[in-house]
Amino acid sequence: MVKRGGNDEDPPEKRPGDESVPDASSGASNVLQFPTSLKKVEPEAAAEAAKPARRVPGSAPAREAPPAPAPFDNELVQRLRARFGDAIGEVTIDRKQVIVIVDASHVREIALACRDDEKFEMLVDVTAVDWPRRERRFDIVWNLYSLTKNERLRLKAHVTVGATVPSVTSVWVGANWPERECFDLFGIVFEGHPDLRRILLPEEWQGHPLRKDYDILKQDTEWVREHLGIESGQ
Amino acid sequence: MSAGNEAAGFGTARGVDTTVLGENEIILNMGPQHPSTHGVLRIKLRLDGERVVDSECIIGYLHRGVEKIAEHRSYPQFAPYVDRMDYVAAVSNGLGYCEAVEKLLGAEAPPRARVVRTILAELQRIASHLLWLGTHALDIGALTPIFYSMREREEILKIFEKYCGARLTTHAFRIGGLQYETYDTFEYDVKRFCEALAARIDEYETLLTENRIWVGRTKGVGVLSADDAIALGVTGPVLRASGVQWDLRKAQPYAAYEQYQFEVPTRENGDAYDRYLVRIAEMRQSRLIVLQAVEQIPEGPIMARIGKVLKPPPGEVYHSIEGPKGELGYYIVSDGTIQPYRVRVRPPSFFNLQAFHRMARGAMVADVVAIIGSIDIVLGEVDR
Numbered sequence: 001m002v003k004r005g006g007n008d009e010d011p012p013e014k015r016p017g018d019e020s021v022p023d024a025s026s027g028a029s030n031v032l033q034f035p036t037s038l039k040k041v042e043p044e045a046a047a048e049a050a051k052p053a054r055r056v057p058g059s060a061p062a063r064e065a066p067p068a069p070a071p072f073d074n075e076l077v078q079r080l081r082a083r084f085g086d087a088i089g090e091v092t093i094d095r096k097q098v099i100v101i102v103d104a105s106h107v108r109e110i111a112l113a114c115r116d117d118e119k120f121e122m123l124v125d126v127t128a129v130d131w132p133r134r135e136r137r138f139d140i141v142w143n144l145y146s147l148t149k150n151e152r153l154r155l156k157a158h159v160t161v162g163a164t165v166p167s168v169t170s171v172w173v174g175a176n177w178p179e180r181e182c183f184d185l186f187g188i189v190f191e192g193h194p195d196l197r198r199i200l201l202p203e204e205w206q207g208h209p210l211r212k213d214y215d216i217l218k219q220d221t222e223w224v225r226e227h228l229g230i231e232s233g234q
Numbered sequence: 235m236s237a238g239n240e241a242a243g244f245g246t247a248r249g250v251d252t253t254v255l256g257e258n259e260i261i262l263n264m265g266p267q268h269p270s271t272h273g274v275l276r277i278k279l280r281l282d283g284e285r286v287v288d289s290e291c292i293i294g295y296l297h298r299g300v301e302k303i304a305e306h307r308s309y310p311q312f313a314p315y316v317d318r319m320d321y322v323a324a325v326s327n328g329l330g331y332c333e334a335v336e337k338l339l340g341a342e343a344p345p346r347a348r349v350v351r352t353i354l355a356e357l358q359r360i361a362s363h364l365l366w367l368g369t370h371a372l373d374i375g376a377l378t379p380i381f382y383s384m385r386e387r388e389e390i391l392k393i394f395e396k397y398c399g400a401r402l403t404t405h406a407f408r409i410g411g412l413q414y415e416t417y418d419t420f421e422y423d424v425k426r427f428c429e430a431l432a433a434r435i436d437e438y439e440t441l442l443t444e445n446r447i448w449v450g451r452t453k454g455v456g457v458l459s460a461d462d463a464i465a466l467g468v469t470g471p472v473l474r475a476s477g478v479q480w481d482l483r484k485a486q487p488y489a490a491y492e493q494y495q496f497e498v499p500t501r502e503n504g505d506a507y508d509r510y511l512v513r514i515a516e517m518r519q520s521r522l523i524v525l526q527a528v529e530q531i532p533e534g535p536i537m538a539r540i541g542k543v544l545k546p547p548p549g550e551v552y553h554s555i556e557g558p559k560g561e562l563g564y565y566i567v568s569d570g571t572i573q574p575y576r577v578r579v580r581p582p583s584f585f586n587l588q589a590f591h592r593m594a595r596g597a598m599v600a601d602v603v604a605i606i607g608s609i610d611i612v613l614g615e616v617d618r
Contacts, residue, residue: 068547068549069549094549094550094551095337095338095340095549095550095551097550097551097552099550121464121465122464122467123467124467124554124561124563124580125467125552125563125565125578125580127565127578129567129575129576130576141565141578143552143563143565143580147464147478147480150485150486152552154552172465172466172467173465173466174465174466174467174468174585174588176588177584177585177588178584178585185301195249197249198294199293199294200293200294200297200617200618201294201297202294209299209302210301210302212305214302216299216302216303216305216306
């Protein structure tokens with residue numbers, strides 16, 4: 001493993017999502033620490049450790065790891081900046097992969113430019129990451145691939161809980177299902193999606209399981225009792 | 235209703251409108267227990283006589299919340315879970331996951347481990363294609379191939395069993411390399427299997443390739459153009475059958491693929507028959523890769539020095555491999571702890587199945603079975 005400074009201290013075990021959830025039901029944080037055998041919880045170290053992982057937008061992670069994300073610039077980035085100005089935020093490179101932070105409200109135009117002018121013909125994936133401590137809580141991630149250039153590009157937008165994100169289904173029809181999955185599991189609303197319904201979970205399911213405040217042992221007990229005729233957890 | 239769908243553009247399935255039916259129209263529900271759906275896929279078909287007017291795939295019956303589980307396991311603890319996604323190609327899943335975590339750590343498996351990984355992953359591709367061949371032929375009504383293809387697949391599973399003790403959900407690799415050395419007769423077994431395989435593939439071809447019924451049932455069925463395939467994010471043999479010569483093993487080599495000579499078979503028509511031919515040709519290429527690899531397995535360690543507790547530095551990585559079904563990607567976000575902050579699996583079957591709506595439109599209801607089979611989906615991976 002790559003050598004890092006600060007390895008001798010107690011490991012930062014506390015995860016950023018754990019304590020920050022405003023409305024998590026009581027007892028939830030206990031259950032969250034699942035693989036207990038590997039965990040040593042030391043309150044002080046944990047509190048300190050929660051900081052670097054927090055990642056405020058605009059600042060790179062504070063850890064001094066060798067492949068730390070670094071600012072990145074090239075012609076592609078300059079072209080995008082020239083065209084979209086402030087809608088293109090910070091551009092970083094992490095493990096040799098380029099990440100472009102974009103303004104969520106302009107993502108459709110940026111996606112169109114990426115597809116037609118920059119030849120990123122393929123939308124590989126749409127997904128999200130939940131950072132409950134952040135004000136703009138969700139990262140929406142679009143992974144693009146260019147068959148022509150054999151390159152990958154990752155667009156990322158930070159959005160708040162209630163915000164809607166423009167759907168890119170008009171740019172890549174293949175965005176249909178992954179956007180539905182994002183809606184299903186994170187509750188992110190894609191504006192202009194032709195058919196935004198749950199895809200993996202039942203239509204009547206309550207809650208969005210991949211949010212950090214959705215406890216792993218929790219499920220829609222009502223739904224389970226009604227439709228499966230068993231008590232939840234069996 | 236179909237007019238509305240046309241306007242919205244192809245592929246943007248809106249769900250089947252069941253409210254107003256035409257004179258000859260019916261709604262037919264297929265699955266989730268239909269034998270040809272390869273698991274628990276449910277398809278709602280709107281038929282005009284025997285023609286498919288509209289269709290909708292209903293998935294999620296096998297949803298286990300794997301991505302959520304990942305956030306509550308350490309990196310090595312999660313490795314066995316990925317085997318349960320595409321459970322007929324567990325080795326490929328494991329390879330993708332281990333390499334993604336290695337990338338996140340900034341580590342690299344030693345050369346010996348990479349070559350052994352390549353051999354096992356290619357054997358797994360052959361096994362996956364064999365299972366597909368047998369079941370796909372069975373769906374269409376050719377009973378014989380499954381007996382032969384299972385026979386060969388069994389040999390591969392035996393090699394897996396001798397290597398790591400498991401046949402299906404193998405958990406064959408570890409983050410940083412391999413847990414097990416190859417067993418004594420590994421090279422011999424692999425070589426013997428590969429030598430026999432060429433004639434066996436010829437044998438399948440004599441059963442199917444020029445069989446009039448087979449050609450009649452698959453040619454021109456489920457056509458997907460290259461542009462549509464790219465727009466839909468379709469990858470793997472389905473994409474290559476549509477004429478796009480793109481294979482991650484060539485485009486962005488991983489494991490030890492850059493050392494070996496092989497071709498990327500493609501076809502032009504993008505129908506079920508071409509997908510069959512592409513997969514047959516792929517098995518031959520995989521066989522060549524395995525033969526080249528097993529000839530020279532480098533000596534040396536099988537594990538990289540990565541430490542006992544894996545704590546990747548904060549950051550994120552997307553790593554994908556060419557699975558038997560297409561691009562299998564892992565997007566992993568680390569917050570510097572022992573557990574991944576987020577693991578997103580980009581399953582090839584999920585995206586390929588999305589193209590079903592496009593392929594099935596205008597098809598005969600009997601061809602629906604052939605189309606599903608030709609995509610080669612595994613529901614464990616679609617639903618996760």
